[in-house]
Amino acid sequence: MSHRPKRASRPRKTLAIAVITVLALGAGAWYFSQRNASADAGTWRTVEVEQGDIRVAISATGTLSAISTVVVGSQISGQVTDVLVDFNDKVEQGQVLARIDPSSYQAQIEQGSAQIASARASLAQAQAGLRNAELDHTRKTELGERQLVARSDVDLARAALDQARAQVASAQAQINQQTASTQTTRINLERTVIRSPVDGVVLTRTIEPGQTVAASLQAPELFSIAEDLSQMKIELAVDEADIGQVQAGQGVSFTADAFADRQFRGVVDQVRLSATNTSNVVTYPVVVTVDNSDGTLLPGLTVNAEIEVSRRDDVLKVSNAALRYKPTSTDGAVPAAARGGARSGVADDLRREAAALGLGPEQQAAFDEAIAAIQARQQAREAAPAGNGPAGGAMFRGPRGGGAPPAAMASQIRQRMLQRYRDDFATFRASLDEGQAGRWDAAVASLVGATRTTVYRLSDGRPEPVMVRVGATDGTATEVSGGLQAGDLLVTGERAAR
Structure with a gap:
């Protein structure tokens, strides 16, 4: 009976050894797979596609001042x-x-008053002489008609009458002149009080x-008076390269060295056309209005401002390093997969824009037919021998040696693309109402004019080219759309081999 337990334990021991062997083999396989995956992942430097906001701002400096400053002289x-x-x-x-001191002007007024009195006395004397001349002229005229006096006496009496009238007019003019001079002195006397x-x-x-x-x-300047310091302005000097993005109504945030722990807000009020050229640097003045109800800000402070020219909320964004990366194995041409991705990316964008229009069944059918025709033409173009496809086949190919096409060529390409899409979707557009047609035209123009580039997504340890449409950038991150989602890893460089 003592030998039976020993015979029963042998199968159990064999089973335990088998289980341990299987577990060891599984652990070894898992270890090597993880080590290989880590080695592949460690070959590339990557960044993650994020969901967030992008704020595009232009930096400038300026000086605070009152909106209206009056110089009193x-x-x-x-x-x-x-x-x-x-x-x-x-x-x-x-x-x-x-x-x-008003004393000199008061003396001039007294002198002018005396001269006016003298002129009035001269006027009275002249008027008396005029009455005597009138009587003498009347008398001699009557005698002349009866031929009792010579004709020359009548003429002399008329001349004396005219002379007397001139003397009266002269005396009256002197009175007016002295009155006006005295009035000027009175005005100057009032100006001795500066208000x-x-x-x-x-x-x-x-x-x-x-x-x-x-x-x-x-006029010498005596005082300068700020009309209202509860509302102030900043005159910013904006570089000519950035002025095209600045418009009235945009928000401005700024700081002043005097209040380093605070940030203030303002609004662009005016973009002035009076350019300033300093050492071949052209700037334009931009006037920003600021609410200073609490009286914190002071005239003359130098401020560092940022004009918010664009803001994109809750969008996909990537580090600019991912947009600059190019595989060392490429010869400068865009990979075929990326070229196809560009075309499919545009098609996907068009589908999203069409879906936002709320299409009816007939409109959706017309759109699907246009998309199918475009895809069939693209497939035929890609299947054609190199160099035998239509001119549009080079639409997404970069210039020889890599890099972006020249500006003139890029403009021509965009015009051809826009016309091609108008032709392809002519039937679909005809089925839209006026509001839908306007939104569709704007969407197509925006998509065609958008900049596209290739990024490389890390998939199964290898970089995969993806064509994306780029949007606003803040200098560090850039908005992207098409073919990516939050959490994707994009390659920014290759690690040196160890």
Whole structure:
């Protein structure tokens, strides 16, 4: 009985050895597969396709100032007797700011009044002489008609009458002249009191009591007054390469060194046409309005601003390094798979645009027929011997030696593509209503004018070319669409062999 347990344990021991062997072989296979996969993955440097926002901004510097600054000067010369306001004082329209010695103008007014009185006395004398001349002329005229006096006496009486009338007119003119001169002096006397033309804050004061101002050639500047500091403006100098993207109404964020921990906001109010050329660098002034209700910002501060020219929310974006990567094995031409991907990418974009139009059954059928005809033509073109296909076959091929086609060639290609799509979808477009047709035309023009490039997605440890359409970029990441999804790994470079 003691030998039976030993005979029963032998099958169990064999089974255990078999299980351990299978597990060891499986673990070894898993280890080698993972090591090979890691080796393949470690060959490439990659970045992940992300879902997020892209903000495109233009940087510029400028200076804060009041929206309206009024310079107060003096129209007359004289010695300043009183200065009634100082820096940063708030003033109201009509408030007295300073006074100039009025004594010389008061003396001129008294002198003018005396001259007016003298001119009026001369007028009275002339009027008396005129009455005497009129009576003498009347008398001699009657005597002349009866031939009791000589004809020459009548003529002399008429001349004396005309002379008396001229003297009266001259005296009257002298009165008017002296009156006008005195009125001018009275105006200058009022100008000896310098008043504020607006409500605002005194920014600068350039005079002191006892100082003499001279206004012989131009009005001397006495004060500068900021009309309203609750609303301010920034004049930014934007480079000519960026000015085409700036439009009124765009948002602006800016910082000032005086308030380094705060960020302020503004709005583009005006893009001025007065270009400035400094050392062959052309810039355009852009005026930004800023709300300064809390009075934090001060005139004259230098600001660093960013104008938000574009913003794309919740889009696919990739690092720009993935767009620059090109396999070392290519000869500069775009891979055939990528060329096909470009065509299929456009077709997929067109399908998405058509789906957004809410097509009816007949409209959808017309669209599907146009897409099928395009795909059949592309397949025939790809099946044709190299060099025998139609001119459109080179539509996505880069120039010899790689790189982008020249601008003129690219423009011609886009025009041919746009015309081709218009012809291909003519029947489909005719089935659309006015609103749908407008959106379709805009979508086609946008797709044709879009820039496309090839990126390389890591698939099964190997880079796979994918043609994508690129959009807005912030200098670090770029919006992409077509053939990719969030989480895909794109190749940015190759690791050196160890």
